[in-house]
Amino acid sequence: MTTESIALPGRGEGIVRTRGFGAVSGRVVVWIVLAVFGILSIVPMIWLILAPSKTGQQLNDNPPFSFGSFEQYGVTWNNLLSQNDGIILKWMANSVTYTASIVVISCVTAVLAGYALAATTLPFKRVLLIITLIAMIIPPVALVVPLFVEISAIGLYDNPASVILTSSFYPFGVFLAYIYFSTSIPTEIYEAAKVDGAGEFTTFFRIALPLSKGLFGMLAFFSFSAAWVNYFLPYVLLQSQENFNLSVGLGFLFTSSPALNPQNGAQQSLIGRPEIALASLLLAIPILIVFIASSRLLVRGVLAGAVKS
Amino acid sequence: MFAPYLILLVLFGILPIIQATITSIGPSIVNPAGGLQNFADVVADVRFLPALMNVVVFLLMYVPAMIIVVSLMSLLLDTVQGRWNLPLRLTYIVPASMTGATAVLIWYFMLEPSLSPYRDALHALGITQGNQIWRQGGLAWIFVAMAFFVGAGNWIVVQYGSLQSISEDVLEAARIDGANAWQIGWRIKLPLIRKYLVYMGILVFAAGLQVFVEPQLISGSVYTGIAKDWSLNQLSYDLAFQSNNLAGSAALSLMLLVVCIVAAIVVIFRTDFFEGTGVGKK
Numbered sequence: 001m002t003t004e005s006i007a008l009p010g011r012g013e014g015i016v017r018t019r020g021f022g023a024v025s026g027r028v029v030v031w032i033v034l035a036v037f038g039i040l041s042i043v044p045m046i047w048l049i050l051a052p053s054k055t056g057q058q059l060n061d062n063p064p065f066s067f068g069s070f071e072q073y074g075v076t077w078n079n080l081l082s083q084n085d086g087i088i089l090k091w092m093a094n095s096v097t098y099t100a101s102i103v104v105i106s107c108v109t110a111v112l113a114g115y116a117l118a119a120t121t122l123p124f125k126r127v128l129l130i131i132t133l134i135a136m137i138i139p140p141v142a143l144v145v146p147l148f149v150e151i152s153a154i155g156l157y158d159n160p161a162s163v164i165l166t167s168s169f170y171p172f173g174v175f176l177a178y179i180y181f182s183t184s185i186p187t188e189i190y191e192a193a194k195v196d197g198a199g200e201f202t203t204f205f206r207i208a209l210p211l212s213k214g215l216f217g218m219l220a221f222f223s224f225s226a227a228w229v230n231y232f233l234p235y236v237l238l239q240s241q242e243n244f245n246l247s248v249g250l251g252f253l254f255t256s257s258p259a260l261n262p263q264n265g266a267q268q269s270l271i272g273r274p275e276i277a278l279a280s281l282l283l284a285i286p287i288l289i290v291f292i293a294s295s296r297l298l299v300r301g302v303l304a305g306a307v308k309s
Numbered sequence: 310m311f312a313p314y315l316i317l318l319v320l321f322g323i324l325p326i327i328q329a330t331i332t333s334i335g336p337s338i339v340n341p342a343g344g345l346q347n348f349a350d351v352v353a354d355v356r357f358l359p360a361l362m363n364v365v366v367f368l369l370m371y372v373p374a375m376i377i378v379v380s381l382m383s384l385l386l387d388t389v390q391g392r393w394n395l396p397l398r399l400t401y402i403v404p405a406s407m408t409g410a411t412a413v414l415i416w417y418f419m420l421e422p423s424l425s426p427y428r429d430a431l432h433a434l435g436i437t438q439g440n441q442i443w444r445q446g447g448l449a450w451i452f453v454a455m456a457f458f459v460g461a462g463n464w465i466v467v468q469y470g471s472l473q474s475i476s477e478d479v480l481e482a483a484r485i486d487g488a489n490a491w492q493i494g495w496r497i498k499l500p501l502i503r504k505y506l507v508y509m510g511i512l513v514f515a516a517g518l519q520v521f522v523e524p525q526l527i528s529g530s531v532y533t534g535i536a537k538d539w540s541l542n543q544l545s546y547d548l549a550f551q552s553n554n555l556a557g558s559a560a561l562s563l564m565l566l567v568v569c570i571v572a573a574i575v576v577i578f579r580t581d582f583f584e585g586t587g588v589g590k591k
Binding site: 023026030031033034035037038039041042043044045047048051059060064065108109110112113115116117120122128129130131132133134135136137138139141142143144145146147148149150153165166168169170171174178179200201204225229231232236247250251254255260261276277280283284285287288291292295 | 310311313314315317318320321322323324325326328329332382385386388389395396397398399400401402403404405406407408409410411413414415417418419423424425426428458462466490491511512515516518519521522526529530531533542545546549555558559561562563565566569570572573574576577583586
């Protein structure tokens, strides 16, 4: 953030000098709009954090932003654990394993491919780049049914590997890496290394890789945010409850417990609305932490830095 | 070096499309002869047209809302540099952590008049019963609100980033020429980030076309069946997993996929977004 505030002190100075009544009231309106949008953005998160501290009854009767008790968080958690012998723990572990595998495979393949496109002699480079761009713009959801057809045909249905492998295809990462290696690092460096007798791999590992820590951060950020909340693909590719990730598991709690669906009321279940809220919170918190920790990455570069050449 | 990615690209980018194409013209439960008749059967399905209309209405509200609000908010955010800028950006990112099932849960509570933090506002609008909101015909609004809530904040922060790439010299020149903050935003900053907004618009359109999770979960939980086969993707899912008509499902998926591919090609070859990357319009 420091570089930014040094770089931009000039903004708004002209306005300060000519500030009249109109300008001041204009500023007030701007601040109100920005603040209201900020409040609307965090209200649901505050609600979600408070909800598991209350019993289902308190959730109904007490004001939306009231706090129950810290003990109730424990009670809610234990209720959640009661579901199918603590399957929530399995879902969380699955989410961690799947996401970690996807981040590693997707980032490594993307960095290698981006480098190959940017700095090596690769046949059909333009065609490969165009296919990558098309694949990057198509939302992953569009391929879910085709992937299901294929995965069933090769016998990987209900196998966690199906989710990990299909989600590791990361054309956006390849594009980011390609732009990074072709703009942020001067091509003369690669050429100099090759003149000195270094092969493609030596150049990559000795020269390019040490210069791409920032790139890895950005790739991992986007890969993580997509993989952690992945819903439709695992929902379609996985069948057994013990293979679900947290996102699909939460959807399952949603549709199978009486919490939100009174028609399931006949079942004996401890899963009520506070328990569902706690599971949602467990899904939201890791991604929130990663977002906030990476907010600096998001400011520069995602589009402007990536595409400006 | 390209090989590991190429394997993933072929296996999970290209092969599924080929496989789905073969499946889509194969024999189906409603059409044992197979062939292109499968596509016609899907289009003629009684559920197809309503789902298409739902998605069109959804997109007509969602895409313009995203473009207008994101442009406006990022421009406003750009006018307030200083110590409140970062905290504001952080609050805007928060909703992006509440996607999918979480978003559905949140919106159920936000819109349920007896439970909502906004219950006074809802009562003021004359809404005292949940079923005044959750009714067929009014669902597009709710799904737009959900998708907008999850996506807008993140895009505001991203487009704010785009605004930071505008050279200070350009803005200074405009100020010397006597442009006020409004004119600078409207006449200078907005045109300069136009291509990023177009790119966002197309990504948002392509994602919106595939809307699935929100209607699927609402329909499966709170109000059973209220949004059954509401979107095209839900119909595709039902064809595959309820109607046992995988060929029809593949046919519908391919039709949606073609629209997305066309959108992608438009971005790549008909806009200046990828200018200078070695592929786009020169």
